[in-house]
Amino acid sequence: MIGGAALAILAVAALLAFVRVVRGPTLPDRVVAIDLIGILIVGMIVVGAAETGERAFLDVAIVFALISFVGTVAYARYVERTDKP
Amino acid sequence: MTEWVSGALFTAGATLALLAAVGVLRLPDVFTRMQASTKASTLGLGCLLAGLAIKHPDISVAIRAGSIGAFMMLTTAVAAHVIARAAALTGAPLWTGTWIDERRPRAQPPADRQRPHDHGQISNS
Numbered sequence: 487m488i489g490g491a492a493l494a495i496l497a498v499a500a501l502l503a504f505v506r507v508v509r510g511p512t513l514p515d516r517v518v519a520i521d522l523i524g525i526l527i528v529g530m531i532v533v534g535a536a537e538t539g540e541r542a543f544l545d546v547a548i549v550f551a552l553i554s555f556v557g558t559v560a561y562a563r564y565v566e567r568t569d570k571p
Numbered sequence: 572m573t574e575w576v577s578g579a580l581f582t583a584g585a586t587l588a589l590l591a592a593v594g595v596l597r598l599p600d601v602f603t604r605m606q607a608s609t610k611a612s613t614l615g616l617g618c619l620l621a622g623l624a625i626k627h628p629d630i631s632v633a634i635r636a637g638s639i640g641a642f643m644m645l646t647t648a649v650a651a652h653v654i655a656r657a658a659a660l661t662g663a664p665l666w667t668g669t670w671i672d673e674r675r676p677r678a679q680p681p682a683d684r685q686r687p688h689d690h691g692q693i694s695n696s
Binding site for chain 2: 488489491492493495496498499500501502503505506512513514515517518519521522525526528529532533535536539541544545547548551552555558559561562563565566568
């Protein structure tokens with residue numbers, strides 16, 4: 487019940503961050519918003535693990551956090567190599 | 572009791588994450604958006620993990636929750652630094668209210684933002 491409400495709030499937050507991904511206006515703005523969406527997805531997985539009691543979801547959250555971090559660093563490297571912000 | 576505490580922590584964590592998203596949507600430039608995103612989302616995720624560890628009092632769950640929290644607190648700072656460096660190097664525009672720019676050390680603040688002690692003319696009598 488509480489978990490469902492928390493999931494709904496996190497989904498709204500992901501939607502707001504996605505609005506920032508669409509609107510921009512610069513590439514680093516989009517990278518920041520995508521990074522935030524990754525953190526929100528980790529939070530959703532944690533809430534899902536708490537609601538279902540399934541421990542495998544926590545391993546999924548660890549792996550997703552790792553890959554999200556590597557992806558953010560790769561995006562930032564890409565931004566540095568482009569001329570236009 | 573445990574249910575109540577974990578429910579409150581879940582609600583607080585989700586609300587902090589929503590605040591982070593609102594900050595990313597509404598703040599004026601990329602650097603202010605970045606600080607809203609990293610700080611609030613780290614604290615929000617910490618609250619969610621604490622709620623998980625309280626709801627399932629088990630050593631394997633606690634170790635995983637703690638490792639996720641420690642890992643996020645390490646990597647969020649590094650990722651924010653890398654993005655900020657990329658934004659600064661590509662010349663992302665600052666908000667018009669920002670007048671301290673470390674990339675241009677001799678920049679002067681606009682006239683309406685100078686404080687009295689910047690001139691050294693106002694005495695404390």
